[in-house]
Every structure is written in structure tokens, then in C-alpha cells.
Amino acid sequence: MNPLLPLLTALLLPGLAFADADALAGKPDDWFRSNEGRSTLSTVLSWQSPQGSWPKNKDTIIKRYTGKSEKLEGTFDNKATTGELRLLAHAFKATGDATYRDAFLKGYDHILEAQYPNGGWPQHYPPGKGYARHITFNDGSMVRLLELLRSSQDYEFLDADRKRKATDAFERGIACILKCQVTIDGKPTVWCAQHDEVTFAPAQARAYELPSLSGGESAGILRFLMTLDKPSPEVIRAVKAGVAWFESSKITGIRFERSNGGRIISDPSAKPLWARFYDLETGKPFFCDRDGIKKATLAEIGEERRSGYAWYGPWGESVLREYGKWEYR
Numbered sequence: 001m002n003p004l005l006p007l008l009t010a011l012l013l014p015g016l017a018f019a020d021a022d023a024l025a026g027k028p029d030d031w032f033r034s035n036e037g038r039s040t041l042s043t044v045l046s047w048q049s050p051q052g053s054w055p056k057n058k059d060t061i062i063k064r065y066t067g068k069s070e071k072l073e074g075t076f077d078n079k080a081t082t083g084e085l086r087l088l089a090h091a092f093k094a095t096g097d098a099t100y101r102d103a104f105l106k107g108y109d110h111i112l113e114a115q116y117p118n119g120g121w122p123q124h125y126p127p128g129k130g131y132a133r134h135i136t137f138n139d140g141s142m143v144r145l146l147e148l149l150r151s152s153q154d155y156e157f158l159d160a161d162r163k164r165k166a167t168d169a170f171e172r173g174i175a176c177i178l179k180c181q182v183t184i185d186g187k188p189t190v191w192c193a194q195h196d197e198v199t200f201a202p203a204q205a206r207a208y209e210l211p212s213l214s215g216g217e218s219a220g221i222l223r224f225l226m227t228l229d230k231p232s233p234e235v236i237r238a239v240k241a242g243v244a245w246f247e248s249s250k251i252t253g254i255r256f257e258r259s260n261g262g263r264i265i266s267d268p269s270a271k272p273l274w275a276r277f278y279d280l281e282t283g284k285p286f287f288c289d290r291d292g293i294k295k296a297t298l299a300e301i302g303e304e305r306r307s308g309y310a311w312y313g314p315w316g317e318s319v320l321r322e323y324g325k326w327e328y329r
Contacts, residue, residue: 119176262306
């Protein structure tokens with residue numbers, strides 16, 4: 001039996017076929033010094049791109065990369081790079097092996113370099129001319145980068161200059177988040193999944209990911225802002241406005257079944273849901289197929305997108321729960 005099979009089974013993410021580097025980072029020190037740990041870390045290092053990042057949707061833990069390194073396309077999307085860096089930081093702490101430290105620093109410096117002067121991050125770096133150049137909140141990308149920079153202040157092996165740069169990058173990141181919060185008719189609301197890297201306006205990504213107010217990504221942003229120590233008045237206002245939007249935008253009386261072709265079922269007892277996308281003009285949920293044409297109901301788009309995307313979710317539930325415990329509400 002492959003000695004890593006139990007590890008894979010334990011760490012697979014629901015709905016994904018790849019193990020989670022973030023979960024591995026919490027392993028005990030002894031594991032990092034074991035043969036299994038060393039083998040896993042060697043596999044992780046094989047996937048690091050020449051720039052210092054890791055690709056998404058690849059088995060960077062189980063299956064060693066054997067291709068040409070210049071073919072690797074690293075990203076900050078889909079939990080890529082931040083999980084691997086947390087893993088390497090723990091590996092160096094547990095083993096003292098400079099190989100892990102050096103790989104971490106390469107990726108860490110890449111993150112600092114990738115940040116725009118206005119505080120945002122693209123989906124990957126260099127960003128190119130496509131939608132990856134936008135300030136990316138999609139799938140929690142920018143929030144995870146900021147969380148890594150914050151937690152890295154406790155890494156003893158980081159020098160003072162890198163910690164200073166991380167502090168500056170973190171502060172600029174928070175300022176960027178506040179600039180991206182969408183204001184409609186003079187009222188702050190929430191965020192789009194990606195924003196123009198120059199104007200901060202909501203921006204389009206894939207054909208079915210139109211400029212919008214995002215029920216998914218905005219939840220992660222608000223939860224993150226509520227973890228800040230001594231939040232500024234601007235942050236407090238942003239959180240209160242975002243929570244008010246979630247309160248007003250919840251959808252009751254339905255369930256979303258992504259299986260069976262993706263469908264909406266009437267259910268008066270169902271917990272509240274939030275749509276992934278809300279129209280910037282009407283404030284109503286909308287849905288979109290790969291043709292890029294906005295639809296008012298889920299039933300109007302094809303089965304492939306109906307069941308292939310998270311159109312609804314309980315995202316606001318965690319926002320409202322955390323806000324109820326937030327001392328600045």
C-alpha cells in the first residue's frame with residue numbers, strides 16, 4: 001500500500017480530489033521529522049514554480065511533479081501557495097532544515113512582490129492581461145494572503161526587514177479592501193469577487209462571473225475584518241454596512257440542491273440562503289451561463305452550469321453569527 005494513502009484519505013477536501021496543505025501544516029513536529037513527512041515535503045517542493053508559488057488543483061502533496069519547472073503556473077487562487085507556505089514554515093521550525101526555510105522565503109518574497117501599490121493582489125503574478133490581473137477576492141484569495149502575512153509576524157526565522165514589509169503590505173491590503181467596498185446610491189454594501197486593479201470597480205472574470213455584489217466572497221471579507229485588532233473607524237463602518245446588506249439580502253423558504261442537475265426546492269423550514277451574485281442595479285440575485293447572458297432564475301441556464309457552480313450558500317449565517325460576538329458592533 002502507498003504509505004501516503006491514509007494521509008490522502010484524511011486530508012481530502014469535500015468535493016475536491018486534492019489534499020489540503022493547510023491541514024498538513026497542523027501536524028505535530030514529529031511528523032515533519034518522519035520519513036513520511038520528509039517524503040511529503042519533498043513532493044511539495046517539487047511543485048514550487050520558479051517564481052516561488054504553487055499551481056492550483058494539483059496534487060502537490062501526494063504526486064511528485066516530474067515535468068519541467070518552467071511549465072509550472074503558480075497562483076494564489078483556490079488555496080494555492082498560502083497552504084504550502086504554512087506547511088514549509090512549520091517544517092523548518094520542526095526540523096531546522098534550511099531547504100524548507102529557503103523555499104518559504106522564495107514564496108513569501110513572491111507574495112510581497114506581487115502586491116499592487118494600491119494594496120490589492122492579482123490572481124497570480126505576473127498577472128498578464130486577462131482577468132487574473134484584477135484584485136482578486138474570489139475563493140478567498142486576497143484574504144488568505146493577508147492572513148498569512150499577519151501570522152508570519154510570529155515566525156522567528158523571518159528577519160526584521162521582511163516583517164516590516166509584511167506589516168506595510170497588510171495595512172495597504174486593508175485599505176484596498178475598504179476602497180473596493182461597493183457603494184450604491186451613497187450606501188456602502190459589500191464586494192464583488194474581483195475588482196479592477198486601477199479603478200477598484202467591480203469587474204468580470206469568467207463569462208458567467210459578471211460584475212456583481214458577491215454573497216460568497218463578501219462573507220469571507222467581513223469575517224476577516226472582524227478579526228482585526230483595534231479596527232479603525234473606517235473598518236467598523238465597513239463591517240456594519242456589510243452586515244446590514246447581508247441582513248437585507250437573505251433568501252428564505254427555499255433549498256438549493258446542486259446535485260440532480262441543480263434545482264431550487266420550496267421549503268418554508270429551510271435556513272436562510274444567499275445568492276452568489278446580486279445585480280448591481282436591482283440588488284436581485286442573477287444567474288449566468290457560459291454565454292455571459294444574465295438570467296433572473298436558475299432554471300433559465302443550462303444544466304452544466306446549474307449543477308457546476310455554487311449559486312447559493314449559507315454564507316451570511318457565519319457573518320451574522322460572528323457579528324453577534326463582535327465587540328465593536
